[in-house]
Amino acid sequence: MKLFQPVEIGVLTLKNRIVMPALHHNYSPEGLINDKLIRYYETRARGGAGLIIVGGCSIDLSGGGPLMIGLHDDRYIPGLHRLTETVKGAGAQIAAQLYQAGRYAHRAFTSEQPLAPSPIPSRLTRDMPREMTVEDIEKVTKSFVAAALRAKQAGFDAVEVIASAGYLICQFLSPLTNRREDEYGGPFENRSRFGVEVVRRIREEVGPAFTILVRLSGHDFMPGGNTNSEAARFAVLLERAGADAFNVTGGWHESPVPQITGHLPRGGYAYLARGIKEAVSVPVIAGNRINDPAVAEQILIDGSADLVSMGRALIADPDLPQKSHSGQPGLRRCIACNQGCLDAVFTLQEVFCTVNPRAGRESEGGINPAAVKKKVLVVGGGPAGLEASLTAALRGHRVTLWEKNSRPGGQLHLAARPPSKSEFITLLDYYGEALAAAGVEMVLNREATAEMIIDFAADAVVIATGACPAPPPFPIDKEAAERVVYAFDILDGSANPGRKVVVAGGGSVGCETALTIASMGTLDAAMLKFLMEHDAETPETLRRLLNRGTREVIIVEALEKAGRDFGISTRWIVLGNLRRLGVEIITGAKITGVKQEGVSIEKKGAPGTVLLPADTVVIAVGARPAGDLYAKLEGRVASLYRIGDALSPRKLTEAIREGYEVGRKL
DSSP: OGGGSOEEETTEEESSSEEEOOOOOSOOGGGOOOHHHHHHHHHHHHTTOSEEEEEEEESSSTTOOTTSEEOSSGGGHHHHHHHHHHHHHTTOEEEEEEEOOGGGSOHHHHSSOOEESSOOOOTTTOOOOEEOOHHHHHHHHHHHHHHHHHHHHTTOSEEEEEEOTTOHHHHHHOTTTOOOOSTTSSSHHHHHHHHHHHHHHHHHHHOTTSEEEEEEESOOOOTTSOOHHHHHHHHHHHHHHTOOEEEEEOOOTTOSSOSSSTTSOTTTTHHHHHHHHTTOSSOEEEOSSOOOHHHHHHHHHHTSOSEEEOSHHHHHOTTHHHHHHHTOSOOOOOOOOOTTTHHHHHTTOOOOOSSOTTTTOGGGOOOOOOSSOOEEEEEOOSHHHHHHHHHHHHTTOEEEEEOSSSSSOTTHHHHTSSTTOGGGGHHHHHHHHHHHHHTOEEEOSOOOOHHHHHHHTOSEEEEOOOEEEOOOSSOBOGGGGGGEEEHHHHHTTSOOOOSEEEEEOOSHHHHHHHHHHHTTTSOOHHHHHHHHHTTOSOHHHHHHHHHOOSOEEEEEOSSSSSOTTSOTTTHHHHHHHHHHTTOEEEOSEEEEEEETTEEEEEETTSSSOEEEEOSEEEEOSOEEEOOSHHHHHTTTSSSEEEOGGGTSOOOHHHHHHHHHHHHHHO
16 A cells, blocks of 8 residues: 555655644643653554654744643753654654644633734634734744754654644735735735745754654635635745645634534545645645545545545544554544544543543553453443443453344444434444454344343343433324424434424434434435536536425524534534524424424513424434333342443443443453
């Protein structure tokens, strides 16, 4: 595979073309390196990544934060040296990303007014930055250079200058945020000047025998901002200034276009890397949503890039490079849920991973062999049961898994149904291969009773029987009962909704079920491509066929906001797609009943009731644990556990984590 061919970047020769980009983790209080961060990156280095870029690393106090890796003072060098020695000793090369957020900096963290080329408020922080003077520009440039020199002293093989995501260099380059009238504003060359000077000055100080990368926005995806064309022009200037490679990503944090969620197809922004590659002579790295070695390989074969950036993919499976190279089964792909990574960062939590419960916990040790090998029975083949079975088997226990359905996975099959969630089903590919390799006996179509479990005589029993829909908290007339279905029925394909649909419940399940229904009848990607290739329809017609299906959908939510249980990084996308597809959302409304002619509601602050005509009413008001096996077994089984939705319905993250924890306890 081309993915595993060596490649040169500046003076470096990488063993393969897999790059782990800089990802914020909140693992570094006060910017200091600790064992948690070192073990985390050591694990990815041993897993086979060619180059690991750590950061962002703050170059000064005004543009960083308390949980950023520190590179703005010499006192950080000893810890950074421990990190670089460990990572290089584990087989990877390592770079430090030089970070200055500009108007994206949070005053609450820095205690300073953010700096920016012009005093234009940040849509991300809602703060007004201070316009930088020429003296400020010189000071920040010197901070970039000083941080690069510290990185070199600390043993890093390279530095990466961040000129992406809407941070300070982007702010200078963009006409949206740069309204200056001096030599740093106005024409494109002037707006480029700050970024070019940063790279040039770093090159002058570190010398020719040190590699400099630039993390580049291949397209800002900001109306009126820079496109791939301007990014390519900027890259040409940066190459002349001394850049050895470009790590190309998508837009800004405030872009109205999704960047890394499942809404973006795998490798979707490789075309941005191609635009840069066609303009420069140095290597180019493609990024965003590359979670599969086959996708990465195709990007390289197509010639869109010379390397690939795999960030969350290596959080999900640190051994992805080695597994792919050797053909080892059990590849655990990132499912683009953002629950443990981006959402965690935005809420100041330490980064974890939905599908990899060991991520961020590498310093706690691995899965240790059990002192006493046990006969273990896991009842329920949803995510919690699958993870419990795998972890227990890897510890040496003899594990049997009973699943009442003809296939494992539980609600993963439902979670993968809404638009943009198809990656969730890849988790079953992982468990299928990993469980087989670990020797777990999986018995399908086995619905357990308490007596069957007792007769099995296991040393330990784990109940992971999942959840079922909660009943509606409103009356349903007998003549309307046939119109009522549950969200689960829509998502598993067993119910076909009518033309007018009311969804009762505007949480994440209700919103995603509404999206599934509203998408029915819209153009799929293949048909859209066909029609565009043959100029068969006008752009206006294509847009209408993309954005309107064959159903009329209304969501009724009792709270004042819909989708409150979505993560911060995905809620805005889901709500935007609901608007795009014409879904009406009624909040602050109580459903008082379902009648043959429709759904009656009471809107807060409005007199009387309103009737919403409905051919189908979809119940999405939550879930409750399924069955009562645990209660029937209490006191009759020596070692009994309950995990996942069988304990309390919640997110996939908690289910997998609990499965992992109980597997470690057994």
